[in-house]
Amino acid sequence: MQTFAVYVDNVPGVLNRVSSLFRRRAFNIESLTVGHTEVDGLSRMTIVVDTDERGGRLVEANLYKVLPVRRVVNITQMPTIARDLAMIKVQANAESRPQVMQLVEVYRARIVDVSPETLVIETTGTEDKVDSLLEILKPYGVLEMVRTGRIEMARGSIEGPALVPGRAMHGARGPHDSGAMSV
Amino acid sequence: MSTRTLTGAQILWESLVREGVEVVFGYPGGAILPAYDAMLDYPIRHILVRHEQGATHMADGYARATGKVGVAIATSGPGATNMVTGIATAQMDSSPIVCITGQVGSGLIGSDAFQETDITGITLPITKHNYLVTHASEVAAAVREAFAVARHGRPGPVLIDITKDAQLGTCDFDWEAATPDIEAIDRSGQGFGADAIELINKAQRPLILAGHGIILGGGTAAVQRLSEQAQIPVAMTLLGIGSVPASHPLNLGMMGMHGEAWVNTAIQEADLLIALGMRFDDRVTGNTRTYAPHAKKIHVDIDPAEFNKNIRVDAAISGDVGEVVTGWLPHLASVDRSPWLDHINRMRGDVAVRDIKNMPDQGHLYAAHVIHDIWRITGGNAIVVTDVGQHQMWEAQYYHHEAPRSLITSGGLGTMGFALPAAIGAKVGRPDAEVWVVVGDGGFQMTLCELATMVQEELDVKVCIINNGYLGMVRQWQEFFYQRRYAATPITAPDFEKLAAAYGVWGATVEARSEVESTVEAARRNTRGAVIDFRVEQEDSVFPMVPAGNDLHNMIRRPSPIVETAAD
Numbered sequence: 001m002q003t004f005a006v007y008v009d010n011v012p013g014v015l016n017r018v019s020s021l022f023r024r025r026a027f028n029i030e031s032l033t034v035g036h037t038e039v040d041g042l043s044r045m046t047i048v049v050d051t052d053e054r055g056g057r058l059v060e061a062n063l064y065k066v067l068p069v070r071r072v073v074n075i076t077q078m079p080t081i082a083r084d085l086a087m088i089k090v091q092a093n094a095e096s097r098p099q100v101m102q103l104v105e106v107y108r109a110r111i112v113d114v115s116p117e118t119l120v121i122e123t124t125g126t127e128d129k130v131d132s133l134l135e136i137l138k139p140y141g142v143l144e145m146v147r148t149g150r151i152e153m154a155r156g157s158i159e160g161p162a163l164v165p166g167r168a169m170h171g172a173r174g175p176h177d178s179g180a181m182s183v
Numbered sequence: 184m185s186t187r188t189l190t191g192a193q194i195l196w197e198s199l200v201r202e203g204v205e206v207v208f209g210y211p212g213g214a215i216l217p218a219y220d221a222m223l224d225y226p227i228r229h230i231l232v233r234h235e236q237g238a239t240h241m242a243d244g245y246a247r248a249t250g251k252v253g254v255a256i257a258t259s260g261p262g263a264t265n266m267v268t269g270i271a272t273a274q275m276d277s278s279p280i281v282c283i284t285g286q287v288g289s290g291l292i293g294s295d296a297f298q299e300t301d302i303t304g305i306t307l308p309i310t311k312h313n314y315l316v317t318h319a320s321e322v323a324a325a326v327r328e329a330f331a332v333a334r335h336g337r338p339g340p341v342l343i344d345i346t347k348d349a350q351l352g353t354c355d356f357d358w359e360a361a362t363p364d365i366e367a368i369d370r371s372g373q374g375f376g377a378d379a380i381e382l383i384n385k386a387q388r389p390l391i392l393a394g395h396g397i398i399l400g401g402g403t404a405a406v407q408r409l410s411e412q413a414q415i416p417v418a419m420t421l422l423g424i425g426s427v428p429a430s431h432p433l434n435l436g437m438m439g440m441h442g443e444a445w446v447n448t449a450i451q452e453a454d455l456l457i458a459l460g461m462r463f464d465d466r467v468t469g470n471t472r473t474y475a476p477h478a479k480k481i482h483v484d485i486d487p488a489e490f491n492k493n494i495r496v497d498a499a500i501s502g503d504v505g506e507v508v509t510g511w512l513p514h515l516a517s518v519d520r521s522p523w524l525d526h527i528n529r530m531r532g533d534v535a536v537r538d539i540k541n542m543p544d545q546g547h548l549y550a551a552h553v554i555h556d557i558w559r560i561t562g563g564n565a566i567v568v569t570d571v572g573q574h575q576m577w578e579a580q581y582y583h584h585e586a587p588r589s590l591i592t593s594g595g596l597g598t599m600g601f602a603l604p605a606a607i608g609a610k611v612g613r614p615d616a617e618v619w620v621v622v623g624d625g626g627f628q629m630t631l632c633e634l635a636t637m638v639q640e641e642l643d644v645k646v647c648i649i650n651n652g653y654l655g656m657v658r659q660w661q662e663f664f665y666q667r668r669y670a671a672t673p674i675t676a677p678d679f680e681k682l683a684a685a686y687g688v689w690g691a692t693v694e695a696r697s698e699v700e701s702t703v704e705a706a707r708r709n710t711r712g713a714v715i716d717f718r719v720e721q722e723d724s725v726f727p728m729v730p731a732g733n734d735l736h737n738m739i740r741r742p743s744p745i746v747e748t749a750a751d
Contacts, residue, residue: 013307016307017307020308024308054495057490057491058488058492061372061486061488061490064370064487064488065311065370065486065488067332067368
């Protein structure tokens with residue numbers, strides 16, 4: 001697995017350009033997340049690709065061919081903090097609720113919604129931790145789950161000049177371009 | 184500079200003229216009408232094509248012949264989708280073109296309006312970049328950036344889709360404010376691996392693999408100096424032809440599937456490959472597991488995404504080939520490589536006797552004869568433009584190109600129908616050059632409508648049809664690998680001589696070797712184009728041939744003496 005932090009200009013179609021590249025070059029995306037950064041106009045993707053180190057170099061070089069891509073950092077070998085957020089809706093009646101709540105406590109997760117027959121649990125952590133909680137909850141009946149996929153950040157500081165978003169033209173602009181992340 | 188209020192359509196032409204555009208290849212239609220109307224007020228030569236595919240190939244041929252950016256223009260919907268093949272052709276062969284398409288009004292986008300199509304979506308994977316412009320105020324910046332992207336680094340096609348309201352809308356035209364951010368466009372990368380100079384100086388059996396990048400970057404002189412100074416022979420890819428003169432004693436010729444046998448053998452025996460502006464295409468390497476097994480590999484390319492893509496290399500250097508090679512020159516050690524050169528020359532001598540043009544005239548017309556004669560008569564100085572297939576390989580083998588940008592051919596995509604429109608584009612770009620099309624009877628029928636363009640624009644392009652009544656290369660594969668089961672490869676054609684006459688072009692038909700020279704001479708005397716239908720041997724094949732995926736040294740060789748075909 002190779003993990004990349006990819007900084008892109010926040011222009012319409014940029015996710016399409018990146019995902020199209022992965023499809024065309026037959027790189028397997030394990031997970032892809034995208035969101036705003038601390039810099040206005042710049043978004044950050046965390047992309048996990050199922051490939052080896054040599055493949056990782058090809059992925060990196062190809063990402064740089066996408067014009068709105070401003071910087072690619074292969075963080076596979078770096079000390080990083082990786083997190084995944086999940087919301088899990090699990091069956092819980094009056095009888096089983098205390099047991100589920102106890103597990104939630106153990107996993108330092110949170111209950112964010114309660115109904116007579118269900119609980120919604122929010123958890124943040126490594127993918128392993130989320131997987132593990134999911135396994136534990138399965139016997140109670142997992143009704144629904146949504147996960148963000150992995151976001152990852154290197155510890156300390158990544159070297160390189162400060163990033164500024166590119167001039168406006170890097171993208172196919174849409175008629176409803178509001179300047180927000182339109183991917 | 185003071186600003187003026189102009190329409191988006193006017194800004195388009197203001198910008199194109201400032202980018203140095205003198206000619207565009209296009210076809211009008213509803214969504215691009217405002218741009219066409221504004222065009223009349225600008226010093227632009229418009230070449231009206233007969234199909235938008237032709238416009239893109241013409242822009243491509245123009246770009247390849249001149250080194251400038253070629254421009255094609257079309258309307259929305261079918262006009263835009265007809266460009267797709269030409270854009271993909273330019274992308275695969277790194278040809279700098281800018282395609283401009285009209286789009287329905289921005290308020291109609293997404294409504295399946297008449298002649299609406301998502302052309303930026305369609306062309307996303309086959310362009311370097313593309314733009315959807317929905318406001319007049321974005322036109323200038325889009326055009327400037329598009330030209331910068333098309334030219335910069337590894338060249339390629341860029342598409343600008345401009346909505347009708349963006350063409351009609353007005354805004355202040357400020358050229359300076361639209362200056363592109365070159366730093367953001369610059370995608371040069373870094374190299375890695377061993378020290379290239381050390382590898383070169385240690386090599387006993389080195390070989391330069393010369394690709395299209397040498398020509399695109401203007402590095403031909405530097406590469407020739409490298410070859411001469413270090414006494415390293417040169418093998419060329421199809422698109423690298425012209426990077427080193429064919430007559431240069433260190434130039435071995437073309438490599439790959441239909442490359443010269445001595446070249447492929449030399450690659451397999453070499454202890455160092457210096458790959459310059461080439462990308463180890465599968466048609467060049469054959470089986471990658473057995474490719475050049477004894478050789479260290481140095482790869483120089485402006486596009487770092489090519490490194491280790493197909494072949495693992497020992498040293499990779501990202502940059503302009505000419506600059507990188509020039510940097511090597513002072514550090515090259517004097518190494519005696521005469522045993523290696525003598526060895527290659529012996530292989531060369533052995534193979535030459537099998538060459539078909541050395542065979543006595545048996546009354547049959549072979550494509551090799553035709554192309555050899557055209558080469559001889561034009562002194563090797565013509566720009567020759569080809570499609571894809573047998574005729575393309577024969578051209579590469581028998582027309583000996585002395586200058587860069589003198590062979591224009593669809594290499595990567597292998598596009599039938601490329602030759603005639605690309606030749607028209609080349610002739611527009613270099614009106615003083617003698618331009619020949621070498622094309623098959625199949626491919627010519629795909630875009631022959633552009634003969635009318637040639638006539639309307641009074642362009643002098645000579646067309647040599649290698650007519651064997653088959654889709655020849657596919658037939659050859661059927662002969663070799665599908666037990667001669669000729670599925671859908673026999674093809675009929677109109678009488679090309681009469682067809683030429685219908686278009687108002689001089690035409691001739693040649694069936695004997697003895698008639699080739701006089702007919703080619705007659706065509707050359709004609710200054711308004713010519714079409715010659717050469718009726719060549721129907722079941723001749725291109726030799727040598729490395730079957731797809733086979734080891735490079737396992738070539739199918741021409742049977743010697745020539746086995747006569749079924750027609751006898």
